Amino acid sequence: MRYTSHLDLHKTWERTIRRTGLPLVYSQGFNPRPKLQLASALPLGFTSDSEVLDAWFAETDLSITQILEAMQKAAPPGLQIHNVTEIDSTKPPLQTQVRSAEYVITLLESVPNLEVCLESRLSDSSLPRQRRGKPYDLRPLIETLSLLLPDEQGRSRIAMRLSAREAATGRPEEVLAALGISPESTRIHRSHLIFDE
């Protein structure tokens, strides 16, 4: 299911909730949309265990535990629901509170001098890159970048925390490219989303 796009994932959540029969709230107007907001879009091909979303429900007699159980039962393969919490509806949506995202990258092919390479990128004061024809500096978007212990199969792993604010989002493929690693020879996993306090 990591090849599900952001829009399609949104649809997957909507259908999961429709299967539960829970009273999801829809927007008013000509083309009513379900009130569901994912905190941060997950790029195609990434896996994640840190998906967080806001969903608006109408009044219901069900307890939080019952809602969680209903959602778990209705979830499709590949989507595991860990937790449901009730929040104050006056709070700002999650989307506006995301600060940074952490990724774990597994390298499917070995890369020589990986550690040296990481340190050298970190010591750079700027990393000029282009995305969709626009030049920008990748370096300030990298908050942390380090080597992890290899996985059970002995494959190297890199951890990174990148800024994830609106108009200041670091993309892990860009960091990999700056390291001289082809993103296609890696597995990218989003392990954590960090929100404003």
Next chain:
Amino acid sequence: MLAPSEILSRLERLLPTVQKPGRYTGGELNQVVKDWDSVKTRVALVFPDIYDLGMSNLGLAILYDLLNQCPEVLAERAFSPWVDMETAMRSIGLPLFSLESKHPLIDFDIVGFSLPYETLYTNTLNALDLAGIPLFSSDRTAKDPLVIAGGHAAFNPEPMHAFIDAFVIGEGEEVIHEIVSVHQAWREQKVNREDLLHSLAGIQGVYVPAFYRAHYNSDGTFSRMERLWEGAANPVIKRIVAQLPPPLTRFIVPYIDTVHNRIPIEIMRGCTRGCRFCHAGMITRPVRERPMDEIVNAVEQAIAQTGFEEIGLLSLSSSDYTQVVDLVQTVNQRFVGRHLSISLPSLRIETVSVDLMDAVMDERRSGFTLAPEAATERMRRIINKPVSTEQLMETARAIFSRGWPTLKLYFMIGHPSETMEDVQAVADLCKAVLAEGRKVLGGRATVHAGVSTFVPKPHTPFQWVPSETIENIRAKQGLLKRQMHTPGLKLTWTPPEETLLEAWLSRGDRRMAQVIFAAWQRGARFDAWKDGFNYQAWMDAFTETGLDPAFYTHRQRLPFETFPWEHISTTLRKKFLFDDYLRSQREETLDDCRQGCFACGILPAFAGVRRQHPGDIWKCPDVSPRPQMKAQDLTKSEALG
């Protein structure tokens, strides 16, 4: 062959490099994965176009469900990879695999192709080739999978006869189980492939082309079909189910967007209207309805099982469903406030349809579709879709005044005896309808005309008529493009080359198999796609095989001509079709056959079935009880059919 684990690991390397990788992963909600070694028969169901299209095919979903309900059988899906994926697969030697277990197709016992339309033929060859299965049936051995095919296009199986071991003619719900059990019995003895084909040919509705040889006259026309084995049926009579089984509700829910993201519920099968151009209306007789409560319950269950946001209540002519008003009201009451949209396609051109659509919950209310098919009353009499222009205008007015801003009108050009005046009338009618819309909604009203080109189909009253030539199609489309270049009016049309391809293949004979093969070798595939269709490859294929495309399309076929598809029987009598063709030339219409039976041929052929299922299930009249007979006579008369 490659193990599934190896296929998976190769696949994982390809996926990040192709468009829409979600087409190739499987793993969706409601897919069925069985232990490969726990079953006796493994069936791969292939829709030879991309996942996005194939996942919306109801026939395939039904067979998938039916087969997987059998403990001894597993069914998995496969689709054509898009061009980028095909290149990637060929470059690393990845064979076509099933989405569920990632087994290569060649490991399956049976590979079944869905052939709803002719433009999937080259994709079928390509899928076989990608799977490493010998393309020609005659080259396959007992080690290869059995390759079967079914669907509406299989009613003229001849162009594909060389590539398919056995065709299913008609409805698959029952016959699929018979095919599986014949296969299981054969596997236990496993003598040779010929034995399997013999037992398959013994099943009613199964056509094994290897047991027939085609003969032609000196002028190239078809002469007769010779049986090479006396056990082979001639004709092969189509299969029907006496009563539609309860509808499928446990649909696979794709993670990615597909053409129809909806729950398809077939409310009835067949059509009593008798539009003369309509292949589906002729081959899916008799009309059988599903009980209303069964439909409503199915909708409820399907929502709980899939979560889809749209329900399609499908049939060839939804207005004709006996309890259609009740059905819509009940569905409405039961599902109000659940943010679903209900679609009810194929409505008749009458204001009642507008009431129906008005009652149907559709939060978007964007467009309303009507299919007049022709723009003059004369032409609509010829095609037997008699609707007066006044009735059409009145319906259009009702549609706009109830708030639909867009009216979509479907037409065909190239009907028999069509003149430029009839084509001009399409433009005039659309403008008149738009003017009505403007009166009600002002500049918000739009009319969208979808103009396709008529292709004469086998087993219809128009099977004798020539198709329109490419020059005429271009002239007619040119006229429409000039005349309909108006704000508020949108025109779409079918490329003439695509129409010709469909026409060659629709009424082709066995010799067309060489053309299909040659075109495929020259790179033809995705013929139904604008960016895939390769006209030159087809023209070169005709040149290479020495066949004349015009022979198949532009020839007025003679009244007494034998057609290459006559050994395949829809049970509609040729005389019935021919009389109806003559009626069309006299501009005479034929009523809805629920008002009175016109003896098309269905009832005598299926009298026994009808007798066992009397009453409202069918829209055909009841047949009188069988006269008393001795047991011996009974078997004899059954054998005579």
